[in-house]
Amino acid sequence: MNETIGIVLIIVGLAFDFFGCLGLIRFPDVYNRIQASAKCVTLGTCGILFGLFLFKGSSPAGIKALLCLLFIIVTAPVSAHALARGAYLSGVKPCKESVADAYGEDKVRGKPHTS
Amino acid sequence: MSRTVRWLIGAILILGTAISIIYLPIPSMMRWQSDFLSRSFLWLLFSAMLCMWRILRGPTAPDRAVAIDMLGILIVGFCAILSLSTGKDWYIDIGIAWALQSFIGIMALAKYLEGKDFDE
Numbered sequence: 001m002n003e004t005i006g007i008v009l010i011i012v013g014l015a016f017d018f019f020g021c022l023g024l025i026r027f028p029d030v031y032n033r034i035q036a037s038a039k040c041v042t043l044g045t046c047g048i049l050f051g052l053f054l055f056k057g058s059s060p061a062g063i064k065a066l067l068c069l070l071f072i073i074v075t076a077p078v079s080a081h082a083l084a085r086g087a088y089l090s091g092v093k094p095c096k097e098s099v100a101d102a103y104g105e106d107k108v109r110g111k112p113h114t115s
Numbered sequence: 116m117s118r119t120v121r122w123l124i125g126a127i128l129i130l131g132t133a134i135s136i137i138y139l140p141i142p143s144m145m146r147w148q149s150d151f152l153s154r155s156f157l158w159l160l161f162s163a164m165l166c167m168w169r170i171l172r173g174p175t176a177p178d179r180a181v182a183i184d185m186l187g188i189l190i191v192g193f194c195a196i197l198s199l200s201t202g203k204d205w206y207i208d209i210g211i212a213w214a215l216q217s218f219i220g221i222m223a224l225a226k227y228l229e230g231k232d233f234d235e
Contacts, residue, residue, distance in 0.1 A: 005150070010196070013183045014158050017189060018133070024185060030177045033169075038187045052207075056141040065195060068211045071233040072191065074126040075214070077222040079184060086228035087177035 006054035013047030020044055029095040030087045034080050041076040150165055152200040159193050180224045187217030 020040025027033050049069040057060035094101060136157045141150065166189065169182040194210035 010155065013156055013192065014202065017192060018158065018162050020185065021162040021189075022129070024169050024182060025165055030175065030181065033178065033181050037181055037188075040185060041188050044196075045188050048192045048195050049208045052199055055199060061207055064204070064207045066206060067193075068214060071211065072188070072214055073136065076188070079218055079225070082222055082225035082229075083177060083180055083184065086180075086225035087175075090177065090228045090230060092175050092177055093221065 002054045002057070006051040009047045009051035009054065013044050013051065016040060016044035029038050029098070030092050031084060031094060031098075032085075034084050038076060041072060045074055081111065120144075124129060129165075133158075136161060146201045152196060155196055156200075159189060163189050164195075169234070180221065180228065183224075184217065184221050187213060187221075 017040055020036050023036030024033050027036055046069050049065045049072075052065045053062045053069070056065065085113070088103060136154060141153050141157075163186060166182045168179045170179050170186075173182060175180045191210040191214050194206045194213065196205035196206065198210075
C-alpha cells in the first residue's frame with residue numbers, strides 16, 4: 001500500500017517538475033518565471049522526496065529524505081523572494097500585460113520600505 | 116520566421132519528446148534498472164534540458180539566476196530517484212549538500228543583483 005502511494009507521489013512530482021520547466025520557458029517575464037519555479041519546488045521535488053520516504057519507511061534513508069524536504073520547503077520561498085527583489089532593484093521592469101506594481105508605487109510615493 | 120511557426124515547432128518538439136519518453140522502448144544501455152526508473156531519469160533529464168535552454172537564451176541576468184535555482188532543485192530530485200534505484204543511502208546526502216550550497220549561492224547572486232556590497 002505504501003509503495004503504491006509512493007509511486008503515485010513520484011509520478012505527480014515528475015509531472016510538476018516538467019510543467020515548472022515548461023513555465024520557465026513559456027512565461028514572458030522574470031517574475032512569472034519565479035512563480036513557476038516556486039510551484040516546481042513545492043509539489044515537484046517535495047513530492048519525489050515524500051514518495052521516497054514512503055518507500056523507505058522510518059529507516060535512516062527515509063528520515064534523511066524527510067529532512068531534505070523540510071530544508072527545501074523552508075529555503076525555497078526565501079530564495080525566490082530575494083531573487084524577485086534583486087531583479088526589481090537591478091532595473092528589470094514587469095512585462096506590458098501586468099496590471100499592478102505596488103512596490104514601485106511605494107518607492108515613488110516616498111514610503112520608507114524596510115530592507 | 117514568424118511567431119506562429121516558431122510556436123508550432125517548439126510545441127511539436129516538446130510534446131514529441133515527452134510522448135516518446137513515456138511510450139517508446141528504452142535504449143539497451145539503461146537496462147540495468149527497472150523500466151519506470153529509467154523513464155523517470157530521462158524525464159528529469161529532459162526537464163533539465165529545458166532549464167539549460169533558458170540559461171543559454173535568457174534576456175537578462177535574473178532569468179539565468181532563476182533557471183540555475185531550478186536546476187539545483189531538479190538535481191535534488193535526481194539524487195532521490197538515484198537512491199531509490201540503486202538502494203544506496205548516501206545519494207540523499209548528496210542531495211542535502213546540493214540544496215545547501217544552491218541556497219547559499221542563490222542568496223549571494225540575489226545580493227549581487229541588487230548592486231550593493233555583501234556586508235550591507
